[in-house]
Structures are given as structure tokens and as C-alpha cells.
Amino acid sequence: MIKVENLTKKFGENEVLSNISTEIKKGEVVSIIGPSGSGKSTFLRCINLLEKPTEGTILVDEENLTDPKTNILKVREKIGMVFQHFHLFPHLNVLDNLTYAPMKVKHLSKDQAEEKARGLLAKVGLTEKETAYPSSLSGGQKQRVAIARALAMEPDLMLFDEPTSALDPEMVKEVLDVMKDLAHSGMTMAVVTHEMGFAREVADRVLFLDHGVLVEEGEPNSFFTAPKTNRAADFLEKIL
Amino acid sequence: MNLDFSQIVPYIPFMLEGIWVTLQFVFVAIIFGFILGTVLALFKIGSIRPLRWFADAYTSIFRGTPLILQLMIIYFAIPQLTGYDIQPFLSAVLAFGLNSSAYVSEIIRAGIQAVDKGQTEAAQALGVPYRQMMIDVILPQALKNILPALMNEFITLTKESALVSTISYLDLMRRAQVVGADLYRNFEPLLFVGLLYWLMVMGLTILGKLVERRLRLSD
Ligand SMILES: Nc1ncnc2c1ncn2[C@@H]1O[C@H](COP(=O)(O)OP(=O)(O)OP(=O)(O)O)[C@@H](O)[C@H]1O
Numbered sequence: 001m002i003k004v005e006n007l008t009k010k011f012g013e014n015e016v017l018s019n020i021s022t023e024i025k026k027g028e029v030v031s032i033i034g035p036s037g038s039g040k041s042t043f044l045r046c047i048n049l050l051e052k053p054t055e056g057t058i059l060v061d062e063e064n065l066t067d068p069k070t071n072i073l074k075v076r077e078k079i080g081m082v083f084q085h086f087h088l089f090p091h092l093n094v095l096d097n098l099t100y101a102p103m104k105v106k107h108l109s110k111d112q113a114e115e116k117a118r119g120l121l122a123k124v125g126l127t128e129k130e131t132a133y134p135s136s137l138s139g140g141q142k143q144r145v146a147i148a149r150a151l152a153m154e155p156d157l158m159l160f161d162e163p164t165s166a167l168d169p170e171m172v173k174e175v176l177d178v179m180k181d182l183a184h185s186g187m188t189m190a191v192v193t194h195e196m197g198f199a200r201e202v203a204d205r206v207l208f209l210d211h212g213v214l215v216e217e218g219e220p221n222s223f224f225t226a227p228k229t230n231r232a233a234d235f236l237e238k239i240l
Numbered sequence: 241m242n243l244d245f246s247q248i249v250p251y252i253p254f255m256l257e258g259i260w261v262t263l264q265f266v267f268v269a270i271i272f273g274f275i276l277g278t279v280l281a282l283f284k285i286g287s288i289r290p291l292r293w294f295a296d297a298y299t300s301i302f303r304g305t306p307l308i309l310q311l312m313i314i315y316f317a318i319p320q321l322t323g324y325d326i327q328p329f330l331s332a333v334l335a336f337g338l339n340s341s342a343y344v345s346e347i348i349r350a351g352i353q354a355v356d357k358g359q360t361e362a363a364q365a366l367g368v369p370y371r372q373m374m375i376d377v378i379l380p381q382a383l384k385n386i387l388p389a390l391m392n393e394f395i396t397l398t399k400e401s402a403l404v405s406t407i408s409y410l411d412l413m414r415r416a417q418v419v420g421a422d423l424y425r426n427f428e429p430l431l432f433v434g435l436l437y438w439l440m441v442m443g444l445t446i447l448g449k450l451v452e453r454r455l456r457l458s459d
């Protein structure tokens with residue numbers, strides 16, 4: 001589904017990602033972990049071109065994102081993204097947050113979009129918040145709305161950038177539960193997270209980044225119990 | 241002290257009519273200035289260099305010279321250069337609208353840049369095209385934040401509109417002068433239209449507060 005080849009990203013002289021190659025298959029859940037500043041967010045943001053890769057290619061369903069002829073908007077329609085700080089539209093209520101893009105981008109009718117949105121709100125357990133504005137929601141509720149908003153576009157792939165890092169501890173679970181459901185429903189997911197429990201339990205594969213280098217990737221159980229590299233071992237020792 | 245307001249009574253309808261005359265061109269100038277100001281603001285934050293340069297130069301010129309000079313140039317220079325006999329109303333709308341757009345564009349630019357960058361990213365990630373994103377996501381949030389500053393600009397424009405009396409446009413101010421010349425007393429008519437200006441500005445202020453309160457409902 002996604003093939004990253006020799007991806008390099010520089011901000012000026014600062015090389016943030018170095019020659020990364022990997023693949024994410026359809027239905028796979030990949031966790032991206034690594035120390036702060038290692039380039040996890042940048043890697044994720046390159047996949048939907050919020051950052052422009054300096055070198056290398058990214059293929060999404062055989063479509064080359066780095067080809068100038070590619071319609072970026074079309075590609076982004078198929079890739080949902082969930083941010084650490086939610087970024088809900090504060091001037092729209094919950095339902096309108098969910099229906100906005102399907103109506104404006106995919107040209108669904110209002111009825112179609114609302115029906116779909118209500119289904120998703122039920123799925124994330126927020127049916128009664130339909131007319132609430134984002135500012136009246138808790139962090140966990142905001143993030144669940146943000147996930148539903150991304151799903152409303154019916155993406156083939158979901159990107160999560162530390163979706164629980166800005167939440168109070170008691171709200172982490174409600175968001176992770178929604179993500180687990182999503183993973184079990186067969187969604188392809190790339191999740192940057194500090195929740196090692198989630199990575200271990202839900203992910204099919206773990207990518208470990210350090211200083212912009214993809215140091216190690218593998219199946220979570222063996223990665224967490226017996227990392228192959230010293231850098232991964234050091235990192236795990238510090239956080240576990 | 242020799243004040244006699246009874247003398248201006250016959251002239252009151254004439255002066256009240258000035259409210260309408262003033263409001264008419266102020267209203268058109270505000271709308272014109274707001275639309276042009278929005279476009280200039282979008283030029284300023286956009287990625288097209290010549291447009292950015294144009295908008296900055298425009299702002300610099302219209303903020304850097306007196307409004308009365310701009311008004312005179314439009315009123316006197318256009319007929320001289322083109323032969324087109326421009327009406328006071330059109331000159332006034334042009335001068336005030338063009339001038340106001342320079343200030344409005346700065347207010348809106350700052351308002352747009354103050355909107356959280358995450359909003360842009362969220363819209364982009366959903367595949368929303370730039371234009372649509374600006375109209376539906378960024379501008380509404382920017383406008384809400386800058387409403388007090390915009391209201392201020394509109395109030396300034398309303399008061400400064402008295403300058404058009406210099407091109408013999410029969411606005412509120414000009415009417416006070418006409419009445420003053422007729423009666424050989426200036427103080428009473430000036431005081432009277434002063435009250436009318438104040439009432440118009442109060443009206444605008446209250447309108448602004450109402451709009452602000454409506455927008456704040458979503459918080
Ligand atoms: N827009 C930018 N301009 C310049 N440098 C940037 C930009 N975005 C990120 N960086 C730099 O790139 C490096 C990697 O940043 P990135 O946000 O990808 O790290 P991260 O692994 O997500 O870290 P964290 O766990 O703290 O979120 C950092 O050194 C950061 O300062």
C-alpha cells in the first residue's frame with residue numbers, strides 16, 4: 001500500500017530523515033517509536049506531503065507522491081491524519097466538523113454526509129455530542145471526534161501522530177480503545193506513539209527511529225524482548 | 241453666551257438628511273474597502289511574489305500619504321487626466337474604500353497569521369483545496385479575532401468621512417457649514433451634527449458588540 005524508498009528530509013542543512021526505506025502493507029498496523037527529535041513526526045508528515053521530501057520516493061498505491069504531476073489533494077483524501085493537538089475546527093460543531101470535508105471535497109450531499117457522521121459518532125461513543133462545539137469537549141472526546149473526522153473521508157490509511165500525548169492519563173484509554181477497534185476492523189495504520197503497551201499489543205510491526213535513521217524494524221514481541229541493536233536496547237531501557 | 245438652538249429648527253430636516261447621505265457612501269466604502277482589503281491580505285500571505293510585492297507597495301502608499309490628499313487627487317486629477325467628470329460620490333467611495341483597504345488588509349493579514357497553523361494542516365490533511373480552506377476554515381476564525389480592530393477601522397472611516405465636505409459633497413458636515421453660513425451662526429449646527437456623528441458611531445459600536453457576541457456563542 002505504501003512504499004518508502006530512500007526517503008531523506010532536510011530542513012536547511014539539518015538532515016532530519018536519512019535514507020529511509022520501508023513498506024506498509026494493506027491492513028497492517030505499524031508503530032513508529034524513537035526518542036524525541038528523532039524524526040517520527042516528520043516521517044509521518046512526509047507520507048501525506050505535509051512535509052516535502054528532499055530526496056527519495058513515496059509510493060501510495062503505486063502513485064508516486066514525489067512526482068510533481070501527482071494530485072496531492074487526491075492522495076490526501078485517501079489518507080486520514082490524527083494530530084497530537086486534535087486541530088478540530090473550533091467554529092464548527094461536532095457534526096459539522098465531520099461533514100465538512102466529505103461535503104466540500106467528496107461532494108456528498110448533506111444528508112449522506114450527516115448519516116455517515118452519525119454512524120461514526122456512534123462508533124466513537126459521542127452520539128450525544130453532535131451539536132457541541134469542540135471547546136466544550138474533554139481532550140479524550142476531542143481526539144475521538146478528530147479520529148471520526150478523519151474516518152468520515154473513508155481513508156485507506158490512517159496516520160496518528162502521538163494521539164494520546166496531550167491527554168490526561170485517565171483519557172488515554174478511551175482513545176486507545178477506539179484505535180484498537182479500528183485496527184481490528186482491518187484499517188491500515190501508522191502510529192507514532194509513546195504508548196509501548198499499544199505498540200506491543202496492537203502493532204504488527206515496530207519501526208524504531210533514532211536521529212533520522214531507521215535503526216531497526218520488526219515484529220513487536222521480539223523487538224521489545226530482544227532488540228537487535230544497542231540503540232534500541234538503550235531506548236527501551238530508558239522508557240520501560 | 242449667546243446660544244439659540246431654536247434658529248436651527250427649520251434646518252433640522254435638511255441636516256438629518258445628511259445622515260443618509262453620509263451613511264450611503266460610508267457603507268459602500270466600507271464594503272468596497274473590506275473586499276479589497278481581504279484580497280490584498282490574501283496576496284500578502286500568498287506565495288506569488290509579484291502580488292505580495294504589489295500589496296505591500298499599495299499599503300505603504302495609502303498609509304503613507306494623507307487621506308485628504310488621496311481624495312483631492314481622485315476628485316481633481318481624474319477629470320484633468322482623463323476628461324471623465326467624476327462625481328463627488330464616486331470620488332468619495334473610491335478614496336475612502338482604497339484607503340481603508342490598506343488598513344483592513346493589515347488587520348486581516350495579522351488575523352490570518354494568528355490562526356493556529358494546525359488548522360491549515362488539518363484542512364490540508366483532509367484534502368481541502370487552498371481556496372476552500374481559506375474561505376471556510378481560516379477566514380472565519382481570523383475574522384472573529386479581528387472583529388474589534390475592524391470595528392475600530394469602520395468607526396474611524398465614519399468620522400473621517402467628514403473630509404468629503406471639502407469636495408462639496410453634501411454630507412452631514414457640509415450641511416452644517418451650509419446652515420452656518422445661512423444663519424451667520426456656526427456653533428449650533430456644528431454641535432447638532434456632532435451629536436449626529438456620535439449617535440452613528442454609537443450605533444456602529446453596538447452593532448459590533450452584537451456581532452461579536454453572536455460569534456462568541458461557539459466558545
Ligand atoms: N518545520 C521545521 N523546520 C525546521 N526544523 C524542523 C521542522 N520540523 C521539525 N524539525 C526538526 O526536525 C527534527 C525532527 O523533528 P520531529 O518533529 O520529526 O521529531 P519527533 O521524533 O516527532 O519528536 P517528538 O517525539 O518530540 O515529537 C527535530 O530536530 C526538529 O527540530
Ligand SMILES: [Mg+2]
Pocket residue numbers: 040041042161162
Ligand atoms: Mg513528533
